[in-house]
Structure formats: C-alpha cells, structure tokens
Amino acid sequence: MSRHVSISGMRNRPITLVFVLSLLALLSASSFAADPADFTVKKIAEGVYAAVGSDGGRAGSNASFVVGSNGVVVIDTFEDAAPARDLLAEIRKITNLPIRFAINTHYHLDHTGGNAVFAQAGATILAQRNVRGWLRTENLKFFRDPKPEQKAMVESLVLPDMVYTDAVDIYLGTRQVQVRYMLGHTGGDSVVIVPDANVVMAGDLVWQKHLPNLIDATTSDWVKTLEKLLADHPTATFVSGHGDVATANDVRDFHDYLVTLREAIAKAQAAGKTDQAMVDAVLPQLQEKYGQCEAASSSSCWGFFKPFSARNIMQTVAEMNGTKKVPVPADKDAGGK
Numbered sequence: 001m002s003r004h005v006s007i008s009g010m011r012n013r014p015i016t017l018v019f020v021l022s023l024l025a026l027l028s029a030s031s032f033a034a035d036p037a038d039f040t041v042k043k044i045a046e047g048v049y050a051a052v053g054s055d056g057g058r059a060g061s062n063a064s065f066v067v068g069s070n071g072v073v074v075i076d077t078f079e080d081a082a083p084a085r086d087l088l089a090e091i092r093k094i095t096n097l098p099i100r101f102a103i104n105t106h107y108h109l110d111h112t113g114g115n116a117v118f119a120q121a122g123a124t125i126l127a128q129r130n131v132r133g134w135l136r137t138e139n140l141k142f143f144r145d146p147k148p149e150q151k152a153m154v155e156s157l158v159l160p161d162m163v164y165t166d167a168v169d170i171y172l173g174t175r176q177v178q179v180r181y182m183l184g185h186t187g188g189d190s191v192v193i194v195p196d197a198n199v200v201m202a203g204d205l206v207w208q209k210h211l212p213n214l215i216d217a218t219t220s221d222w223v224k225t226l227e228k229l230l231a232d233h234p235t236a237t238f239v240s241g242h243g244d245v246a247t248a249n250d251v252r253d254f255h256d257y258l259v260t261l262r263e264a265i266a267k268a269q270a271a272g273k274t275d276q277a278m279v280d281a282v283l284p285q286l287q288e289k290y291g292q293c294e295a296a297s298s299s300s301c302w303g304f305f306k307p308f309s310a311r312n313i314m315q316t317v318a319e320m321n322g323t324k325k326v327p328v329p330a331d332k333d334a335g336g337k
Helices: 081-094 115-120 129-134 138-142 148-155 219-232 248-270 275-290 305-321
Strands: 039-045 048-053 063-067 072-075 099-103 124-128 162-164 167-172 175-182 189-194 199-207 237-242
Touching: 039 081, 039 237, 048 081, 063 081, 063 189, 072 081, 072 167, 081 115, 099 115, 099 167, 115 124, 124 129, 124 189, 129 162, 138 148, 175 219, 199 219, 199 248, 219 248, 219 305, 237 248, 248 275, 248 305, 275 305
Parallel strands: 072 099, 099 124, 124 162, 199 237
Antiparallel strands: 039 048, 048 063, 063 072, 167 175, 175 189, 189 199
C-alpha cells in the first residue's frame, strides 16, 4: 500500500462560517453536556468519542475524537467555527493532551468549516490529497449565486497542511489510528479506523438512517466500499457522517439503499423512462421503504427523504448514463495559498 505525504504549513485567520446545507444530523440522547441545539458527545469506546450533530444545529454534521497517551486526533470539524469551539471545549473537559491532528474526511463545508479553530489549537489538518485541491473551489457550488462575502469565506477556508494518497497511520503513543482512502462519496474520502477500540469513523461514506448527498458520488464504487467495510469490520461501531452512531446493520441498510436506488433506476431505464417519468417510476419504491414518515417508523422514515429523494434519483441517473460531472483530481498536489 503506497503512502504519499506532503506538508505545507498553512494556518489562516479564524473563520465565521454561515452555511445553509440540509446535510444535518439526527439528534440523539446526551452523554455529555453540550449545546443540544448543535451536537451531543457520546463515549463509544475507551478514549473514543462521537459528536453527533443535531438536525437544524450549527454543527451541520457529525465529528469525533480519539484520545491516546500523548495526544488527541479530531475527525471532522463541523460547518462553523462556533460549534467547533464548543467541541474543543468538550475535549478539554476530558483531556488536556495536545490536539495533534484534525482529519477532514472529505472537502464538504459541513465537515471542514471549523478547521481554523483546531489549527489555532495547534493541530495539523490532515486529509486525502484531493481535499486540498477542492476545499476552496468545489465548495462554491453549494451557493447558487455566491455573494462576495460567501466567495471570500470559501476561499479563506483553512487547507489541510498534510495530505496523503492511499493510507497513513498516526500513533498517539501506543494507540494506532489508521487513515484510509476509499471511493464513493466525493472522490476524496477518508475512513479513520481505531483498531484497538473496534471503531470506524466513516465520514459521509455512511449515513445512519438518512438519505445521502450524492452531488459528487459514484454509487457503483460506494457500494463496493461499504461491502469492504462490512467484511473488514463486521462487529465495529461506526461513526456516521449524518445520523446517530451506527452499527454494522445500519451500514448494511445504507448499502441496501444505494443498491435499491440503482436497481430501481436500471429497471425504469429498461422501460424507457426518462426525466420526470423516471422520478415518477422510482420515487414510490423509495417512498415505501424509506419515506413512510407519517407513521414515524424508525425503519421506514429516513432523514432528508423529502429534499434528497428526487435529487438522488436524477444524480444517479446521470452517473449511470455517464453524464454526471464530479470533481476531478489535479495532476499534482494543489499548493494553495
């Protein structure tokens, strides 16, 4: 397995990030005191904690952190500096060890907007190499018509100052943290594994009972990635990118959603369906399994169904037709400024 690391010390001024995405996570029961409007901290193994973002909160996604004997690794930094500062405060209630790394599982704003907070706390921002090239460019597409202040905000996001290509290991004393590149959600996704705790931080490669954002996705690769995660970690606890802490069964359910989506589209394509007729053919099948929210059934009412379901269909149609535009890695590492 190859490893590629490049380092460039990039520490920028603090960011105040006001970013409205509907990629927000499911509110769950609290184990630690934190603003319930933003996130809940859960201890999921010795020295391993998930910060589960709430629907409508400023966190915008899930994060997590791992405490070793000589430092801390943070995984994802939320979408805004304010909840990132709150997360840092929660970490400080548990340990005063240095924050050595903050890992971005992918480039999307809801997982990277708090980078400045952890960079100022002394952390090295680490990500798969494509994230550095996309962070200040691809994120602009989430604004329909970016205002000057929004453009300036995206262009001032704190870049990763260490990048890798396929794999890198971090040691917090004797505790190993594995960072692995996997395909599916964006083309620049990292999965973070803590072997001695049997915990996998999957970022947005796993959505716990939520429909995913497929704007950059290659679902054919994503299905294979989930199958590998399940084969390699059949009893692990998974920290999802959105939703609650996940079990292997939750990961399997999410895998089955992507398979169901692709199979329903293929069947509709074989019947000659396109455009709105395609949505009309596929949406009822998804609604039956994932969108029965009137009864609020935990198994058939998934978060983000209403805003994402039709979009998931059309974006996957474009992928399967070979017409979908996704971020393209640079030929060389993006240096940034």
